Amino acid sequence: MKWFKIIIKITIFLMVLFCTIYSLLFVCAKYGSQIDIKNSNSIYMYDNKNVSFYEGNNGTKKWIKLKDISENLVKATLYSEDKNFYEHNGFDIPRIIKSILVNIKSNELTQGASTITQQYARNLFLTFEKTWSRKLKEAWYAFKLETQYSKEEILEGYLNTINYGNGILGIENASLYYFNKSAKDLTLAEATMLAGIPKSPNNFSPLNNEENAKKRQKNILNVLQENDIITEEQKEEAFNQKLTYHGKKENLNLSTIMYYQDAVIRELEALKIVSEDTIRQEGLKIYTSFDVKAQTDLENAIKNNLEDAGEIQVSSVMMNPNNGEILALAGGKDYSKSQYNRVVQSKRQVGSTMKPILYYAALENGLTASTTFLSKPTTFSLGNNQTYSPSNYGNIYPNDKITMALAIAYSDNIYAIKTHLFLGENTLVNYAKKMGITNKLEANASLPLGTNEISMLQFVSAYSAFANNGYKIKSHLIRKVEDGEGNVIYEYKDQKQKILNKSYTFILNELLSNTYDISLKSYTTPTCASISPKLTKKYAVKSGTTDYDLWTVGYNPEVIVGVWTGYDDNSKLSTKEYKYSKNIWADTIENYLRDKNNTWYDTPDNVVGVLTDVNTGMAATNDSKLKKVLYYLKGTEPNFNKKS
16 A cells, blocks of 8 residues: 555546646747748748749748638548648657567567647757757747647648658649649649659659659558548549649759758858857848859750669769859759759769879979870789789770870870889878868879769869869859848858969860870870860860779869769669760850850960970971870970970
């Protein structure tokens, strides 16, 4: 009896404590800071002409009243996402317990128990990181929503902000995008198709995977029938109805634009200039360097070249090399099918696109365009009984001395390794670091062949020093950020640092313009000769090839474009796939600059051009088979009496 009384007292104490804590939380939630569900977390992005191109989360133009949404859609959402929505206070405890038991039994996280209120609270955040602090905040905001708003208001806010795939937020936007009609006019078939998407937008969008979407639709129709919302006949009729998808946005119907938006959000988070509370309560206006034409040209080039290329993926950046503004960005072929942003999340081997950094170092350390090394099959002794036996592409060798000019045009690996070892293995590492490459580079013999992995964004940023006459710049997407009241809370300040010599960058750029010069064809062909017919302007360009990665990076004074193609699982590339990155690069830069003048770099006063025999490095004669004007610092140029 004594223990029974103790248990009763403890139970009463815990109940009183729970009621007290609950009451305190209720008062704090009810009368604390209000959540403005119409304006909280409104994110507006503007392009480089200050035209809005993204209105995220609650920043949607298509907010629609709950009473104006098809009853088919409302019921399909409720019964598939949160059947007890009108009974719980934001947390469906029985459902939570059931999901825990199911997950324990299956030993997998197969079931979730988030209510519509919890999902809506999650939408009020900028990111979706899975941490305990984030989950506690989401729970608190779910509780606040339930105390501050009616169920109808919460459901209306949820339906107007939830993700329906392909960058579409909100039911009215989704209805217009998928079916070209208002949400009030959705049929049962259309409504159940749309209601299935938010559970997994990438997997259940009918434009991404119609088979999965139909399975999800069938599940929802079954649930509606089991709960006597529809009849068996209505279920069958809706499931068998042939749906026609519109699949177009009102403007900027680009499948890659979300990669840019994603990168903007990542940059905003890294800047740490605003708190989550500021974003949640006030909203943000983000002014970016986004160039609609650049993104359109890039996407068209990707689609035209990779439409029938299977699972091969792409990563590409277009940048203004003079200030680091990112004009366009594609982290993959299609955001609706893969949200993995390869521009900012991936590192890949860069292949021979590493060589221009080596050759700039060589020029600065006394070598010239006429410097020769013997190129033939070579085994290098590296000490400690180690050897290294690189090969040229296709095992093609001149078996003779070649000049730096030809080594660059042909991307000769033997010449590159000899230059690298001549300078010392740390030289290339040091120059790469100076140019802004922070990814770890190993000072080994194979480094000039791009055996280290570097991110696309970092690599293109490093190359920009060649394109802007020697300045290290900071790549960025965001120009300015304003809060909801129009106060400027961040503005990018130019960060330029002189790191390279203008004369040597000019000489290197001229040498890189030979990579597509078909007049230099000899025992082999310049590496970018295949795209020569596409190029109407002068560029410095370098391609790089490994068994698993294809790179092309090139530029003129106005724009720099980097393109990578390959497989996410590192599948080996076939020779027929080598064309992709070069063609995407050529199509992109040519279309972007189509209506602009052909610009190039002014020759520095201390640099002289000499008609040179590109085979020997000597001044050209009438007998020279390959002739080209090459550039040198005054005093280092070849003449008829000496060889450089």
